[in-house]
Amino acid sequence: MPSVLLHPEPLTSRAQRFLAQHARVVRVDLGADDAVCRVRLDEVFGSHDDAVLIALRCVQGRYSGLTYDSLYMREQVYFAPVLDPDEGDEKVEFLYAVCPTTASGVGASLLPDGTVIIGWEQDEVCAFPSLDHLIECDALLDEAQNAQLIAIHSGEDVESVLGELRVQRPALRLMEEASGRTVQWWADDDVLVYLCRTWAALWGTVQPTLRVWSSYGLVKVDPVQLQRRSRGSVSTDNGSAGR
Numbered sequence: 001m002p003s004v005l006l007h008p009e010p011l012t013s014r015a016q017r018f019l020a021q022h023a024r025v026v027r028v029d030l031g032a033d034d035a036v037c038r039v040r041l042d043e044v045f046g047s048h049d050d051a052v053l054i055a056l057r058c059v060q061g062r063y064s065g066l067t068y069d070s071l072y073m074r075e076q077v078y079f080a081p082v083l084d085p086d087e088g089d090e091k092v093e094f095l096y097a098v099c100p101t102t103a104s105g106v107g108a109s110l111l112p113d114g115t116v117i118i119g120w121e122q123d124e125v126c127a128f129p130s131l132d133h134l135i136e137c138d139a140l141l142d143e144a145q146n147a148q149l150i151a152i153h154s155g156e157d158v159e160s161v162l163g164e165l166r167v168q169r170p171a172l173r174l175m176e177e178a179s180g181r182t183v184q185w186w187a188d189d190d191v192l193v194y195l196c197r198t199w200a201a202l203w204g205t206v207q208p209t210l211r212v213w214s215s216y217g218l219v220k221v222d223p224v225q226l227q228r229r230s231r232g233s234v235s236t237d238n239g240s241a242g243r
Contacts, residue, residue, distance in 0.1 A: 001061035004135075011132055012177055018139035023068040030060055031082030044085040045092065052092055055112045056083050059094060063131055071141035072134065072183075076101045079131070081110055093117065097131065106202070108134075116180070118198055125201040128180035136178035140185055144192060144213050151212035158208040162186070162195055165212070191215055 005025060008016040032040070034053050041048035059081050067078035078101065081094040097116065098108035108127070109117045116128040128134045153161050162184070166172050172193065175185035182201055186193040192215045197208040 001058045004062050004066060012136060012139075014143060015132075015136045015139040015177075018142055019066075019068070019135065022142070023066055025065040026067050026078060028065045028078065028080035029082065030064060031084060037083045040083070040085050041092070044087060044089055052083070052112045055114075056081065056094055059097070059110060059114070059131070063097075068138070070098075070138050071145075072138050073098065073100065073106065075105050077105075077107075098134070118182075119202050123202060125182055125198060126180075127182045127198050133178060133180055136175075137180075137183055137185070140175070140178050140192070140194070144194070144211075147192060147213035147215060149211060150191070150214050151210075153210045154207040156208065158195055158197070158210040161210055162193070165193065187215060189215065 003025060004011070005019055005023060008019060011019070031037075037053055037056075038048045038050075041052070063079040064081065065079065067076065069075070070077045077098050079097060080099055081097040083092075084095055085092065092112055094110040094112070096107065097110040100107050106119060108119075109124075110131070111117065114130040115126055116131060116134055117124050118127045119125055128137070155161075166186070169188055169191065171188040172186045172191075173188065175187055178185045182196065182198040184193075184195040186195075192213045194211045194213075195208070199206040200208040
């Protein structure tokens with residue numbers, strides 16, 4: 001499969017523009033060949049499934065070597081998925097799918113179905129359905145830097161606050177292409193809404209966060225004709241994009 005920089009479809013035009021402006025490809029290790037991978041799978045799990053290897057090579061072909069500054073991960077990352085099962089592993093996963101460039105950074109692995117798992121070993125959380133979803137999330141965070149942050153709320157009640165906002169603004173639609181189990185993006189003609197529970201789920205000491213930006217001035221891509229609504233009420237703040 002060709003690199004996502006050469007053939008970015010089915011990414012939205014927003015994400016394609018983000019990669020074109022901010023990403024590049026570097027050389028990374030692809031790990032063991034198929035024969036060695038089969039042996040390791042047999043040793044650790046008692047059998048192997050060639051569908052796993054097919055999935056690995058597809059993921060490697062599309063993403064391996066991709067690098068950019070990730071606002072979601074809060075540092076520069078590079079993609080280098082490999083299959084390297086170890087004794088005691090309970091599931092097959094592709095390690096180093098998203099690697100931090102600092103020792104204190106958090107990385108991500110992939111399940112063979114594409115699910116993105118943030119964290120390491122016991123401290124991990126399923127965050128996105130695919131790496132494309134992660135890229136879409138980063139593209140939106142990058143775009144939000146050019147918008148006015150009009151509200152922010154942190155706390156365990158972020159889901160309730162989002163629910164109230166959706167009642168106030170019934171035209172809000174879920175941006176499924178950038179959302180996952182611990183991240184939600186919502187938008188209408190006037191506002192862009194970001195709810196992130198990843199780091200709260202991972203560490204427990206961090207509060208889930210809801211951010212709302214004015215969407216005026218943002219480049220409109222993949223537009224949906226929605227009824228315009230008056231702005232809802234949430235505590236205001238003038239912070240910047242991020243977790």
